[in-house]
Amino acid sequence: MKLSGSKRKWIGRLLPWLLLCVALLMVFSQVQNPRSLINVGVPWARVGALAIVMTAIILTGGIDLSVASIVSLSSMVMGVLWRNGWSVPSAAIMALVTGIIAGGFNGTLVVVGLPPLVATLATMAFYSGLALMISGAERITGFPESGLVRIAGLPTEYWILAGTFVTALFVIHFTRFGRWCYALGDNPLAARFAAVPVHRTHWFLYAASGLVAGLLAVIYTMRDGAIPNVHRGIELNAIACVVVGGTLITGGRGGIPLTMLGLVIIANVDIGLSFMSSRVEFFKGEARLVVVGVLLIAVAVWNEWTARDDAKEVERI
Amino acid sequence: MMKRFLCVTLLFSCATLIALGCGDSSSSGRSAGDSPGQIRIGMMPKLIGISFFDAAERGAQEAAQELQVKLIYDGPTSDSAEEQAGLVNTWAAQGFDVIAVAPNDPDAIASKLADAKATGATVLTWDTDANPEKSGRELFINHTPNQGMADTLVDMMVAGAGEGEGGQLKGKFIIVSGTQTAANQNAWMALMIPILEQQHPECELLPTLYPSEDQSKALEQTAAALDAHKELKGIWAITSVALPAAAKAVRDVGRQDEVCVTGLSLPSLMDEYIKDDTIEQFALFDVEDLGYLTVFVAHQLTQGPIAVGTHDFGRVKGVTVTEDGQVILGNPVVFNKDNIDDYRF
Numbered sequence: 001m002k003l004s005g006s007k008r009k010w011i012g013r014l015l016p017w018l019l020l021c022v023a024l025l026m027v028f029s030q031v032q033n034p035r036s037l038i039n040v041g042v043p044w045a046r047v048g049a050l051a052i053v054m055t056a057i058i059l060t061g062g063i064d065l066s067v068a069s070i071v072s073l074s075s076m077v078m079g080v081l082w083r084n085g086w087s088v089p090s091a092a093i094m095a096l097v098t099g100i101i102a103g104g105f106n107g108t109l110v111v112v113g114l115p116p117l118v119a120t121l122a123t124m125a126f127y128s129g130l131a132l133m134i135s136g137a138e139r140i141t142g143f144p145e146s147g148l149v150r151i152a153g154l155p156t157e158y159w160i161l162a163g164t165f166v167t168a169l170f171v172i173h174f175t176r177f178g179r180w181c182y183a184l185g186d187n188p189l190a191a192r193f194a195a196v197p198v199h200r201t202h203w204f205l206y207a208a209s210g211l212v213a214g215l216l217a218v219i220y221t222m223r224d225g226a227i228p229n230v231h232r233g234i235e236l237n238a239i240a241c242v243v244v245g246g247t248l249i250t251g252g253r254g255g256i257p258l259t260m261l262g263l264v265i266i267a268n269v270d271i272g273l274s275f276m277s278s279r280v281e282f283f284k285g286e287a288r289l290v291v292v293g294v295l296l297i298a299v300a301v302w303n304e305w306t307a308r309d310d311a312k313e314v315e316r317i
Numbered sequence: 318m319m320k321r322f323l324c325v326t327l328l329f330s331c332a333t334l335i336a337l338g339c340g341d342s343s344s345s346g347r348s349a350g351d352s353p354g355q356i357r358i359g360m361m362p363k364l365i366g367i368s369f370f371d372a373a374e375r376g377a378q379e380a381a382q383e384l385q386v387k388l389i390y391d392g393p394t395s396d397s398a399e400e401q402a403g404l405v406n407t408w409a410a411q412g413f414d415v416i417a418v419a420p421n422d423p424d425a426i427a428s429k430l431a432d433a434k435a436t437g438a439t440v441l442t443w444d445t446d447a448n449p450e451k452s453g454r455e456l457f458i459n460h461t462p463n464q465g466m467a468d469t470l471v472d473m474m475v476a477g478a479g480e481g482e483g484g485q486l487k488g489k490f491i492i493v494s495g496t497q498t499a500a501n502q503n504a505w506m507a508l509m510i511p512i513l514e515q516q517h518p519e520c521e522l523l524p525t526l527y528p529s530e531d532q533s534k535a536l537e538q539t540a541a542a543l544d545a546h547k548e549l550k551g552i553w554a555i556t557s558v559a560l561p562a563a564a565k566a567v568r569d570v571g572r573q574d575e576v577c578v579t580g581l582s583l584p585s586l587m588d589e590y591i592k593d594d595t596i597e598q599f600a601l602f603d604v605e606d607l608g609y610l611t612v613f614v615a616h617q618l619t620q621g622p623i624a625v626g627t628h629d630f631g632r633v634k635g636v637t638v639t640e641d642g643q644v645i646l647g648n649p650v651v652f653n654k655d656n657i658d659d660y661r662f
Contacts, residue, residue: 030410030411031410032412033410033436033437036406036410036433039409039432040403040407040410043399043403137497137498139422141451224425227422230399230422233399270403271403274391275407275410275411277389277391278357278391278408278411285391286366286394
């Protein structure tokens with residue numbers, strides 16, 4: 001079957017929304033305590049904040065696999081300092097600084113010329129090991145209750161997500177820095193010749209990723225304590241959101257709103273499926289993984305398909 | 318063009334999402350399909366797909382049938398604290414009557430259990446406890462007193478590797494645990510160490526291995542330890558995954574006679590190693606009974622509080638309920654060649 005270009009394009013735009021509607025329906029048909037939905041979304045708000053920075057990194061053709069380990073490391077730094085008598089705010093600031101340093105170190109490795117995948121794969125192990133080491137693999141709990149874990153009735157993670165989204169939207173889509181990111185991902189050599197400050201751009205993005213990871217760590221630690229490696233695997237969820245949204249994993253094409261779309265789809269499908277699992281025996285843990293996997297493949301194929309259309313259009317022009 | 322389109326639709330959908338999320342409690346309420354009034358119990362293992370928690374599920378389902386309650390037995394596919402937290406949240410949103418969790422991390426789950434409690438659910442822990450104050454859990458369904466477990470572990474090693482009169486442990490020994498933060502394993506180790514220091518002064522404990530709940534990692538790390546310490550005398554593998562891995566590692570290098578392996582695991586996983594004499598004995602509690610007991614206690618709690626003392630719950634007799642809110646199944650069962658065939662988990 002051959003569809004005309006414009007029709008295909010329309011279907012291409014509509015499919016994600018259809019998916020979203022189905023997922024939302026699954027969720028809302030099951031809810032009895034609507035207020036708890038706010039809690040249900042918190043882990044995904046966390047994933048989302050990381051995914052947004054990840055989008056910017058992936059746009060440049062990079063990737064940051066170490067975010068979960070940075071969250072862990074920052075969290076443990078905060079815990080250890082607090083245990084040693086620092087006040088919570090000063091320990092929190094040090095956690096943020098740790099995030100920036102860890103992210104900045106990733107940036108430095110990339111600038112030096114290591115492929116981002118290799119560099120952050122290495123630091124992923126390094127930081128999570130460091131987190132275990134400084135705490136002696138112990139958890140540190142009992143932080144005094146803090147008003148910062150909820151702002152205006154919403155868990156702070158949502159505000160972090162909103163803040164990152166607005167900032168990234170502005171920086172990536174409305175500034176010169178954003179255009180540098182696209183240029184780097186599209187053709188790094190050409191970007192270099194076009195006088196894009198390659199090193200500075202890379203370094204800044206990885207440091208920003210570390211900062212967001214640090215910020216999430218601070219909030220998590222205030223609420224639940226410093227627990228090593230509790231966020232293991234969150235980086236893969238973040239990358240999934242970026243890719244499902246439609247940002248090209250090789251960089252150069254995509255954007256921040258797309259990642260929000262990806263986040264909303266993945267989060268809702270995942271939440272929807274866990275809601276389903278209590279009604280339909282079939283949707284237990286392992287089946288959920290299969291469904292999410294199939295969905296990812298489908299979306300990846302779909303994105304490829306629509307991207308090809310866009311490319312053709314560009315050729316015509 | 319495309320970007321603008323996306324932005325507009327995105328904003329629109331966010332608005333709908335928020336609208337849906339905030340108000341409209343009229344759409345809530347028990348959805349069709351559940352028989353009205355049936356009690357819904359959500360029971361969460363640390364992870365699904367390993368035989369330990371499959372056995373617990375069998376016992377739990379048995380109790381659910383007996384008591385005519387709806388049991389939802391579901392959990393993460395890896396030993397992730399965050400995935401558990403997410404699932405607890407969704408269960409709370411669905412208004413489950415009882416939520417019973419075997420937490421991967423006692424602190425990470427605590428605030429979520431407290432949230433669930435605030436929605437009106439009865440919150441239990443089983444197999445492993447969560448932070449009792451912070452989580453506000455009603456009861457903790459425990460399998461064995463920790464001291465009993467630690468004693469059994471040391472006794473089994475003395476039986477296998479003890480030297481001279483009174484069975485002194487001499488030389489190098491090592492513990493293979495799960496994750497660094499696993500509460501049960503840490504509690505047992507904390508109690509084993511003083512016993513070893515006081516009664517077996519010549520026992521040198523090497524740094525503990527932490528291969529997570531991962532069989533291939535456990536195999537790899539034990540093999541490395543065997544290679545590094547040619548004079549190793551004994552291995553305690555204290556998770557259900559680590560013991561078969563440790564037994565295999567020892568058998569692979571043919572040092573069954575020099576290294577005594579013992580620990581905690583499931584009879585079904587250890588069958589071949591017991592039968593080919595790689596290991597002599599190991600211990601555990603009756604996992605099926607633990608699952609059964611959890612659902613039974615959960616159901617009982619929806620009818621009214623449970624007093625401190627000794628109770629019978631269905632087919633499980635003589636269960637102790639302590640003052641600090643623990644329900645204790647009983648002492649560990651030691652498995653060996655003679656009795657291993659009697660257990661089907």
